[in-house]
Amino acid sequence: xxxxxxxxxxxxxxxxxxxxxxxxxxxxxxxxxxxxxxxxxxxxxxxxxxxxxxxxxxxxxxxxxxxxxxxxxxxxxxxxxxxxxxxxxxxxxxxxxxxxxxxxxxxxxxxxxxxxxxxxxxxxxxxxxxxxxxxxxxxxxxxxxxxxxxxxxxxxxxxxxxxxxxxxxxxxxxxxxxxxxxxxxxxxx
Numbered sequence: 001x002x003x004x005x006x007x008x009x010x011x012x013x014x015x016x017x018x019x020x021x022x023x024x025x026x027x028x029x030x031x032x033x034x035x036x037x038x039x040x041x042x043x044x045x046x047x048x049x050x051x052x053x054x055x056x057x058x059x060x061x062x063x064x065x066x067x068x069x070x071x072x073x074x075x076x077x078x079x080x081x082x083x084x085x086x087x088x089x090x091x092x093x094x095x096x097x098x099x100x101x102x103x104x105x106x107x108x109x110x111x112x113x114x115x116x117x118x119x120x121x122x123x124x125x126x127x128x129x130x131x132x133x134x135x136x137x138x139x140x141x142x143x144x145x146x147x148x149x150x151x152x153x154x155x156x157x158x159x160x161x162x163x164x165x166x167x168x169x170x171x172x173x174x175x176x177x178x179x180x181x182x183x184x185x186x187x188x189x
Contacts, residue, residue: 003140003172004132009035011127012120022088022100027119029085030097033059034134036078038141038159040065041113041134047096049086054079064160072158142170147177 004012009031016028033044037059046063053060057074064070074082082096089098094108099115101107116134124131138159145155156167 001133001136001139003143004136008127008129008132009140011129012123015123015126022104022106025081025085025088026097026100027123029082030116030119031123031137032078032081033074033097034137035141036074037072038138039072040138040160041116043160044116044134045095045097045111045113049091049093049096052082052086052096054083061160066162068160070157070160139170139172142167143172146171147173 012031013028016024016031018024019027030044033039033047036057039059039061043061043064047059047061051060051062052058057076057079059072059074061070061072085097089106092108095110097111098109099107099111120134121131142155142159145158146152152164152167155170156164159167159170161167
C-alpha cells in the first residue's frame with residue numbers, strides 16, 4: 001500500500017465537487033469520511049445515519065474489527081460535506097452511504113464494500129492519479145496524524161488498532177521526522 005499525497009487527495013475531492021449528480025455529493029461524503037476518520041471499508045459501509053452526530057462530528061463505529069465499538073471524530077470540513085449529503089439523501093433511517101440508481105433514486109440500504117473500491121477506482125481515473133486501495137486512505141490518515149505530532153496511542157485509538165505496534169506499522173514519516181524530532185532538544189552551550 002501507499003500513502004496518498006495532498007495533491008492526490010485534493011484532485012479526488014475536486015472531481016467529486018465537479019460532478020453535480022447525486023453520486024458526486026455521495027462520493028464526496030465517502031471521501032470526507034475516509035480522509036477524516038481513516039475507517040476500514042467494512043466500517044464505512046456499516047455506518048447508519050444514527051451513527052453520525054453532526055454536533056462534534058461524532059461517528060460511532062459499531063461494527064469495528066473484532067466486533068469492537070469505538071467513537072471517532074470528523075474534521076469540521078468533513079462534517080459539512082456529510083451534512084450536504086444528508087440534506088440530499090434525507091435523514092431517513094438507514095445506511096449513511098447508500099447506492100444510487102441510474103435514474104438518481106437513492107436506495108436506503110448499505111453499500112457493499114466492493115462498491116467503495118469501485119467508486120474510488122472510478123474517481124482515481126477521473127482525477128488522473130495512480131490507482132490506490134481504500135485502505136491507503138487509512139494509511140494516509142494514520143501517517144498524517146503522526147506527522148502532525150499526534151501521539152501514537154491517540155492514533156491507535158482513533159484507528160481502532162489492537163496495540164500501538166500495529167499503528168506504528170502505518171508510520172511513513174521516515175528519516176526526516178526523526179531528524180526534526182532531535183532538533184527540538186535543547187543542548188546548553
